[in-house]
Amino acid sequence: MGQPVAGNPTQYMMEKAFIAAGLDWRYLTCEVPAAQLPDAMRGMRAFGFRGGNFTIPHKVAVIEHLDSLSTAAELMQAVNCVNRVGDQLIGENTDGKGFVQSLREVIDPAGKRVVIIGAGSAARAIAVELGLAGTEHLTIVNRSLPRGQELTDLLVTKAKLQAEFVHLVGDYEVTPDTHILVNATSIGLGDAGAKVPVALDTIVAPLVVADVIFNPPQTWLIRNAAERGCTTIDGLGMLVNQAVISFKIWTGIDPDASVMREALEEFLGI
Structure with a gap:
């Protein structure tokens, strides 16, 4: 058993998967206060971000800033993954x-x-x-x-x-x-x-x-x-698969799930 890695487990998995896929992409972790979510979403559009993951307390609040939702996200009324399609931001839920x-x-x-x-x-x-x-x-x-x-x-x-x-x-x-x-x-x-x-x-x-x-x-x-x-x-498998699905949504490429699993285990020190 190794030592846990500091930071965000999803970021760690994504960065390793980008490298393995030969993509010059970055996964940034940004802490956004609830009151600043509208500004953050305008920034996401302005900077041309390809997409992003959202967690509590933004999973429901982000919906009003999106252009449409997937069937599952519509039913759940919760979004944890946003994907840019043209100039549209589409809400999905990979949980x-x-x-x-x-x-x-x-x-x-x-x-x-x-x-x-x-x-x-x-x-x-x-x-x-x-x-x-x-x-x-x-x-x-x-x-x-x-x-x-x-x-x-x-x-x-x-x-x-x-x-x-x-x-x-x-x-x-x-x-x-x-x-x-x-x-x-x-x-x-x-x-x-x-x-x-x-x-x-x-x-x-x-x-x-x-x-x-x-x-x-x-x-x-x-x-x-x-x-x-x-x-x-x-x-562990659920978290890895969530990351795999988000990766495919954003890049159109199937990532190496074993790379993500190894990254998660390294992050947790197991």
């Missing part, structure tokens, strides 16, 4: 796409029943993309009743998906008909011992268990699921 791409490496979500713990931006993106990928049924599990119900209503009314909301009290018991369990909360970020509110005795093979947390990649949920014979997917 869920990166997850689904990782998931497909071990299981096709089409026709499957999926449980998602959480109802924040990651859960929203993942749920919408799973629906677009043909998932049969989604269960949203969340402690906050208003937020969980809001996401479920969006999935049912706007995305036309089969979805239900379970108000979390105590530990969630995974039902035997569940194919895929996803932790889409921030539980475990920077804390490998943080417990996800799921009853361990209901996590049994052949359940596929995924966690969006990439640091550390071996979270409490991933470790325990693996010990119980489940197939697991850590958050």
